[in-house]
Amino acid sequence: MNAANNCKTLEQIVSANKRIDVVMASLGILVLMVASAMLIGVFVDLLTSGWPRLISSEFYTNFPSRHPEKAGILSAMTGTSLVMLVTAVVAIPLGVAAGLYLEEYAPRNWLTDIIEINVSNLAGVPSIIYGLLALGLFVHTFALGETILTAGLVLALLILPVIIVSTREAVRGIPRDLREAAYGLGADKWQAVRMYVLPAARPGILTGVIVGLARAIGEAAPVITIGALTFIAFLPPSPIQAEAPFINFEWLSSPFTVMPIQLFNWVSRPQAEFHINAAATGVVLMAMTLAMNALAIYIRLRLRRHDR
Amino acid sequence: MTDIAPLVSHGAADPVFGGTTAQFLRRRALWNRLAGYVLALAALASVLVTVGIVYVLISESAAFFRQVSLFDFLTDTEWTPMFENAHFGVMTLVSATLTVAGIALAVAIPAGLGLAIYLSEYAGSGVRETVKPFLELLEGVPTVVYGFFALLLVTPMLQSFMPELSGFNMLAPGLVMGIMILPYTASVSEDAMRSVPMGLREAGYALGYSRFRVALQVVVPAALSGITAAFILGMSRAVGETMVVAIAAGQNPNYGFNPMEGAATITAYIVQMAMGDLPHGSIAYQSVFAVGIVLFLITLLFNLVGFYLRRRFREEY
Numbered sequence: 001m002n003a004a005n006n007c008k009t010l011e012q013i014v015s016a017n018k019r020i021d022v023v024m025a026s027l028g029i030l031v032l033m034v035a036s037a038m039l040i041g042v043f044v045d046l047l048t049s050g051w052p053r054l055i056s057s058e059f060y061t062n063f064p065s066r067h068p069e070k071a072g073i074l075s076a077m078t079g080t081s082l083v084m085l086v087t088a089v090v091a092i093p094l095g096v097a098a099g100l101y102l103e104e105y106a107p108r109n110w111l112t113d114i115i116e117i118n119v120s121n122l123a124g125v126p127s128i129i130y131g132l133l134a135l136g137l138f139v140h141t142f143a144l145g146e147t148i149l150t151a152g153l154v155l156a157l158l159i160l161p162v163i164i165v166s167t168r169e170a171v172r173g174i175p176r177d178l179r180e181a182a183y184g185l186g187a188d189k190w191q192a193v194r195m196y197v198l199p200a201a202r203p204g205i206l207t208g209v210i211v212g213l214a215r216a217i218g219e220a221a222p223v224i225t226i227g228a229l230t231f232i233a234f235l236p237p238s239p240i241q242a243e244a245p246f247i248n249f250e251w252l253s254s255p256f257t258v259m260p261i262q263l264f265n266w267v268s269r270p271q272a273e274f275h276i277n278a279a280a281t282g283v284v285l286m287a288m289t290l291a292m293n294a295l296a297i298y299i300r301l302r303l304r305r306h307d308r
Numbered sequence: 309m310t311d312i313a314p315l316v317s318h319g320a321a322d323p324v325f326g327g328t329t330a331q332f333l334r335r336r337a338l339w340n341r342l343a344g345y346v347l348a349l350a351a352l353a354s355v356l357v358t359v360g361i362v363y364v365l366i367s368e369s370a371a372f373f374r375q376v377s378l379f380d381f382l383t384d385t386e387w388t389p390m391f392e393n394a395h396f397g398v399m400t401l402v403s404a405t406l407t408v409a410g411i412a413l414a415v416a417i418p419a420g421l422g423l424a425i426y427l428s429e430y431a432g433s434g435v436r437e438t439v440k441p442f443l444e445l446l447e448g449v450p451t452v453v454y455g456f457f458a459l460l461l462v463t464p465m466l467q468s469f470m471p472e473l474s475g476f477n478m479l480a481p482g483l484v485m486g487i488m489i490l491p492y493t494a495s496v497s498e499d500a501m502r503s504v505p506m507g508l509r510e511a512g513y514a515l516g517y518s519r520f521r522v523a524l525q526v527v528v529p530a531a532l533s534g535i536t537a538a539f540i541l542g543m544s545r546a547v548g549e550t551m552v553v554a555i556a557a558g559q560n561p562n563y564g565f566n567p568m569e570g571a572a573t574i575t576a577y578i579v580q581m582a583m584g585d586l587p588h589g590s591i592a593y594q595s596v597f598a599v600g601i602v603l604f605l606i607t608l609l610f611n612l613v614g615f616y617l618r619r620r621f622r623e624e625y
Contacts, residue, residue, distance in 0.1 A: 024520055290445060
């Protein structure tokens with residue numbers, strides 16, 4: 001203790017320290033409040049400036065247009081849904097399989113080390129680099145063009161690490177006893193994994209899938225990089241048709257736009273009327289991603305309560 | 309928890325379980341091996357993504373570097389790819405990238421550290437359990453929305469007391485990005501601080517340290533490599549972040565570090581080029597991949613250092 005403190009009584013020291021504690025706690029709360037003010041501020045700002053468009057039903061049923069008051073997000077919403085369909089179909093099986101392999105099957109050797117380092121590094125690669133991958137490889141080398149398929153694939157690769165990591169965590173959390181019980185009943189490895197481990201890990205995997213898809217919905221950079229058009233005044237061919245075989249895959253090779261690109265397109269225009277459309281799109285986009293993230297958090301919290 | 313599924317079912321139609329016991333066991337062994345291979349293939353596919361990224365970046369920019377020397381690329385201070393007399397000085401884009409990321413860190417380091425200290429040393433578990441999901445929500449906001457916010461709300465707000473601020477500037481996106489990476493940096497450094505053993509704190513208290521002194525002189529130094537990792541990984545995110553700068557920082561390649569002016573970052577340049585219809589194989593098209601390599605290397609460096617520090621920190625405790 002230094003000389004200045006020696007002159008004070010114990011009570012003074014304690015109360016001075018308590019004051020510092022209060023200051024520190026209020027600083028922490030202040031940072032939290034700034035962060036919440038930001039989240040709420042963004043949402044309220046979007047809501048108030050986008051309100052006139054949000055309440056108009058034309059906004060949801062119209063195509064983009066040169067006239068801001070007639071422009072809508074129909075093609076963007078359809079595009080987002082179809083792109084997400086491709087992303088989910090590709091990323092979920094691939095990510096879950098890779099996660100299962102790393103956690104249950106992988107031998108401890110250099111190849112496994114490389115795969116693990118690779119996955120954690122992929123999680124840190126900026127999304128726009130994935131866009132460059134898609135531009136060079138999918139659009140030009142594989143000649144898939146600027147289509148829904150390309151966008152779905154690139155977003156699937158982007159969220160692959162998220163799904164792998166959450167699958168691994170979920171599988172790691174399954175008690176050994178469950179596996180041993182399965183082996184005790186005569187199951188072999190694949191049966192134990194498929195019939196016992198995977199179903200038990202399902203809620204944890206689901207959380208990762210939802211968080212990953214929420215991220216993919218909001219991603220604009222990789223989709224812009226592949227050169228996706230921003231003015232799309234038509235819908236891709238419907239995946240379902242009236243005559244046999246009832247489904248077709250023409251929509252995969254159709255040009256498209258998605259919600260974040262539509263927002264970017266409108267916010268980049270000088271006219272303030274388009275900014276209203278951008279704000280309204282932002283509200284829809286934020287509502288979608290926040291709802292998905294909230295759902296994931298809810299599943300995880302319920303899961304944790306279940307474990308106790 | 310899990311429904312008990314029968315391991316051997318007695319339906320002849322079942323493709324796996326039908327037939328005699330010997331047949332069943334043979335088929336089961338086959339499926340088992342097959343499943344192992346298929347899962348291994350999926351894991352290897354993730355390596356292919358990295359291979360693909362490196363291959364595309366190198367093969368496309370190789371053509372670029374045949375026309376522009378590496379020396380010019382790194383030392384020129386002008387970036388004018390579309391001009392007759394084209395200049396390709398990547399430092400122009402790097403300077404803007406670092407300026408925006410620097411502003412973001414200037415916000416995220418003090419705020420993130422303060423929040424992490426509060427959550428790990430002061431807040432009760434109830435507060436922590438509420439705040440962490442909230443921070444995750446904040447992380448889930450799409451970055452285009454943050455870009456909208458930076459351009460149409462933060463910039464006009466700053467202009468009201470900084471009249472010399474241009475409509476496109478690096479300050480507003482930097483500040484917004486700082487709050488954007490705050491949840492990540494705060495939660496990673498909070499994890500690091502919480503894994504400091506209780507014994508160290510108790511030793512501090514036994515010496516008569518106040519809670520504040522324990523936090524600042526015991527916990528923070530003990531968790532320093534974990535906290536550093538948090539900010540390096542945050543920096544990597546700020547450098548690679550695209551939409552906020554593409555919307556709010558403008559697309560004018562300026563060499564300099566003045567946050568009041570707008571300037572194109574690496575990511576904003578890629579977006580700008582991709583928006584226009586680039587002829588495949590032109591030098592402007594190839595330049596996108598050349599700056600892509602620079603971006604990839606910068607973030608790779610930050611990520612590797614960050615992962616190394618984080619792993620070393622985990623081994624310590």
